[in-house]
């Protein structure tokens with residue numbers, strides 16, 4: 001079962017990356033049902049194609065003014081040569097959020113937030129932060145604290161496991177054993193800051209069993225969703241982050257038990273032999289809300 005999820009964002013279970021230069025993949029989006037799409041101007045775009053990527057992105061958003069999923073643009077770091085132009089292109093697209101990669105300290109977020117505040121049509125944009133460098137990991141709690149400061153616009157953390165592995169020299173190990181401590185810290189930091197938090201990508205596109213297992217692991221760690229690189233990965237992510245029928249039944253049982261007049265005024269009761277407190281009822285209500293949102297979203301797909 002997924003741990004308590006933040007209500008800061010809509011459902012983000014299946015969040016698909018699309019390189020902004022890949023025209024075919026951009027068009028394919030109209031036939032897919034991810035919860036969110038991250039249009040990438042950073043690592044999926046070669047350095048000599050950054051200008052073309054921005055142009056394609058603007059064209060794409062001009063044609064597709066709305067979409068049934070949350071839309072996020074990943075720009076290059078603001079301290080690098082492409083960051084500012086990427087930010088302006090992203091703002092012109094009116095996405096729901098801008099994803100800043102390789103965030104290492106609070107000032108990275110605050111610089112972007114300040115820049116957005118000086119642009120008139122950027123009022124509603126949220127910022128998502130990728131945590132994927134050793135320095136970003138070391139400064140994680142200070143970055144996540146910005147979730148409590150509305151002016152910082154921060155609403156989600158995204159684990160960049162490829163970069164983290166490459167920059168740290170760690171091998172992920174079987175079942176990601178070596179990186180789990182860092183993933184768990186990201187979830188805790190996100191909860192402390194009231195942020196959503198997404199797991200990193202699974203590179204082995206043809207390995208469906210491996211993906212399902214990693215999505216299950218991400219849900220068990222408390223992530224709100226998984227970032228994906230291929231349409232074939234959407235269903236596995238969706239399944240792992242949707243509360244099962246059994247989980248929903250149990251949640252209803254807990255909610256109903258507390259609503260029963262015989263339990264009126266009680267802070268702790270027994271349900272099916274187990275001690276249950278108000279915190280369990282609150283978690284049950286969140287789970288049912290998540291299941292309801294998922295159900296409504298899939299009705300919308302039909």
Ligand SMILES: CC(C)(COP(=O)(O)OP(=O)(O)OC[C@H]1O[C@@H](n2cnc3c(N)ncnc32)[C@H](O)[C@@H]1OP(=O)(O)O)[C@@H](O)C(=O)NCCC(=O)NCCSC(=O)C[C@H](O)C(=O)O
Nearest residue numbers: 017018019024025028040043044160161162163229230231
């Ligand atoms: C990896 C890919 C290059 C593979 O693409 P392709 O060879 O075209 O795959 P398929 O032939 O199997 O594709 C089948 C159809 O699906 C479309 N497609 C493929 N990928 C996507 C996608 N991401 N979104 C939408 N549609 C997609 C193809 O166009 C085919 O369509 P059709 O022919 O019309 O049926 C490709 O999958 C890819 O580029 N994926 C995304 C890569 C990416 O964005 N990478 C950067 C993000 S990951 C990262 O950086 C994480 C982080 O920073 C870290 O450090 O960990």
Ligand SMILES: [Mg+2]
Nearest residue numbers: 043132160163
């Ligand atoms: Mg990365």
